[in-house]
Amino acid sequence: MELRHLRYYVMLADTLNFTRAAQRLFITQSTLSHQIIQLEQELATPLLNRSGRAVHLTSAGQLFKSHAMLILRQAESAKTAVDELGNLKRGLLNIGTVHSFNHSVLLPVVSRFMQMYPAVRVTIEETSTSRIEAGLVDGTFDFGATVAPVQSSELEMEVLLKEDYVVVVRKMHPLANRKRIRFSDLSNVPLAMLTPSFATRRIVDLYFEVSKLAPLIRFESNSIEVVLDQVNRSDLVSILPLSAIATRKGFLSVRFSGTGPNRTCGLCWLRSGHRSAAALVLADMIRASYAGDTA
Numbered sequence: 001m002e003l004r005h006l007r008y009y010v011m012l013a014d015t016l017n018f019t020r021a022a023q024r025l026f027i028t029q030s031t032l033s034h035q036i037i038q039l040e041q042e043l044a045t046p047l048l049n050r051s052g053r054a055v056h057l058t059s060a061g062q063l064f065k066s067h068a069m070l071i072l073r074q075a076e077s078a079k080t081a082v083d084e085l086g087n088l089k090r091g092l093l094n095i096g097t098v099h100s101f102n103h104s105v106l107l108p109v110v111s112r113f114m115q116m117y118p119a120v121r122v123t124i125e126e127t128s129t130s131r132i133e134a135g136l137v138d139g140t141f142d143f144g145a146t147v148a149p150v151q152s153s154e155l156e157m158e159v160l161l162k163e164d165y166v167v168v169v170r171k172m173h174p175l176a177n178r179k180r181i182r183f184s185d186l187s188n189v190p191l192a193m194l195t196p197s198f199a200t201r202r203i204v205d206l207y208f209e210v211s212k213l214a215p216l217i218r219f220e221s222n223s224i225e226v227v228l229d230q231v232n233r234s235d236l237v238s239i240l241p242l243s244a245i246a247t248r249k250g251f252l253s254v255r256f257s258g259t260g261p262n263r264t265c266g267l268c269w270l271r272s273g274h275r276s277a278a279a280l281v282l283a284d285m286i287r288a289s290y291a292g293d294t295a
Helices: 003-015 018-025 029-043 059-084 099-116 129-137 199-210 224-233 277-294
Strands: 048-051 054-057 091-097 120-126 143-147 155-170 190-194 216-221 238-241 251-256 262-270
Touching (some): 003 018, 003 059, 091 129, 091 277, 099 120, 099 143, 129 143, 129 262, 155 224, 190 199, 190 224, 190 238, 224 238, 224 251
Parallel strands (some): 190 216
Antiparallel strands (some): 155 238, 155 262
16 A cells, blocks of 8 residues: 555545546546556455445445544645755644734734744744634644644643733823732722633633622623724723733833732643644744843
């Protein structure tokens, strides 16, 4: 059994049509038919039900397709790893990141990375922690820049920093002249917050719960930009990590007196997944950026 047998079979299983599959594979229909028969003979079981022009997968065919696709992905991953070894002349790098990590750290580092390795195409998806975890497990992302803890046992977290939350207000807000504020003072202050699908929000919810306080949430959004727009246009305030407004003008941050919520951020990887050369180099640059900030 060779990889070409698997490629031919997966294409046929996808199209369920010998003519169309052969055209997409740039081979003759008779060649494709012969290769599939060879495969069935080697497996000693039919993979297809052939009735006239119609083609359907048998139960064995369905099972074999999923295994064949996995083998082809692993073969492609192995080829990519060998191609990348020792150089970064080409490649793709897909990263899932939470919003504040993206703007405060990731974008400046990625800019330097792209100047150093212009042939590597980088895609950044700014999304929720749950989506980042799902993307790491299904192979969409090479690594994630996210918030601890991770929920899946298939993932591992590399901690880079612990970050305090602050109260975010517009410059003309009554709280703007405060140097510090107690967390309990926010129980009656109307809030604009991220939706609970974000770990950044859930950390605040948990802190309210532990403090036996009920937040007065007046506005929610799945976008920090929209949340901050509401803060800027109204007397609503938000509770966000300091990095969320680090590069934004027009907002003030009020720190908590005593204790307040905080979060742990870092890089997230699939435990058993392949780590491309591009991913490892960029991760090293991110680590170096944090080491420089804390030096």
